[in-house]
Amino acid sequence: MLSSNTLPPYALHSPRKRWLPRRAVTVALSLSLAVAASTSWFMTRTSIVDLGSEQQLSKSGLLQAWANGAVIVMIRHAERCDSAPGPCLDDPAGITVAGSQAAGRVGEGLKHLGLADADLLSSPKVRTQQTAHFILGQPVATREWIGQCDGSFPAQALAAKRPEHNLVLVTHSGCVDQFARQQNVAGGERDSGYASALFVSVDDNGKARILGRLNEPAWQRVLASAAR
Structure with missing residues (x-):
């Protein structure tokens, strides 16, 4: 019979609970949160569709x-020019001269859409004013904020x-980037070429959709x- 001070043999070999080091737990938790955040961003990101085909234009x-x-x-x-x-x-x-010709072609495209109920504004920079002039064949009103391209641009x-009026902004790549950034567009998709256009719809509540x-x-x- 075992005395009250004697442990049974199996007690000497019973496994101890192993606790993960606090640092390991912290790292594992951080990784889990990072993966969750990345997954959430990926699911809410916006892709910019190329409207250069009739099918995509129609679907948009x-x-x-x-x-x-x-x-x-x-x-x-x-x-x-520089x-x-x-x-x-x-x-x-x-x-450039080639740029002015490209702007003229953009203007022809806008005429096909219709400009009767459109407001047209330009950045005050020389390159945007010239572009706007060749798009429309006439001077266009300017606004300072269209050329500043900071976080307030969107x-x-x-x-x-204005309600029931389309808005045409002749601006800069940095301003287009700011708007696309706010709409959760990934960095690699925010680049815009010369005389390219980003089209955005605005609903009755003022919510934008690319x-x-x-x-x-x-x-x-x-x-x-x-x-x-």
């Missing part, structure tokens, strides 16, 4: 939204949008075809 709902006066289109200025080898217009701070663009991007070479071809 752009034509109907434009007819309803529910669109903001942000057009980046045409090719800069970063291109081709001949420039009269001001070195402006755009809110100011939405505030400038419809897609149209690059300059496709403007006339796609919109002229869609208008038939």
Whole structure:
């Protein structure tokens, strides 16, 4: 018989509970939270559709939204004179001759959409004013905020949008980037080429939704075809 002070043999070999070090627990928890956050961002991110085909243009709902006066289109200025080898217009701070021709083609595309109920504004920079002039064939009113491209740009663009009037903004890549960033577009998709346009629909509550991007070479071809 065992005395009260004697442990049974199996007690000498019973396994002890093993606790993970606090650092290991912290790292594991941090990794789990990072994975959850990454998954959540991926599920809510916005992709920018290329509207350079009739099928994508039709699926986007752009034509109907434009007819309803529910669109903001942000057009980046045409090719800069100071970063291109081709001949420039009269001001070195402006755009190239090739850029002016591209802007004219964008203008033809906009005419196919219809500009009767559109408000047109430009950044005051020379390159954007010249682009706007060749798009519309006339001078366009300017606003300082369209050329500042800071974090307030998306809110100011939405505030400038009048009900049942489309809004055309001739602006800069940095401003287009700011708007796309606010809409959770990944960095690799936010780049915009010369004279390309980002189309955004705005509902009655002022909520914006990116419809897609149209690059300059496709403007006339796609919109002229869609208008038939």
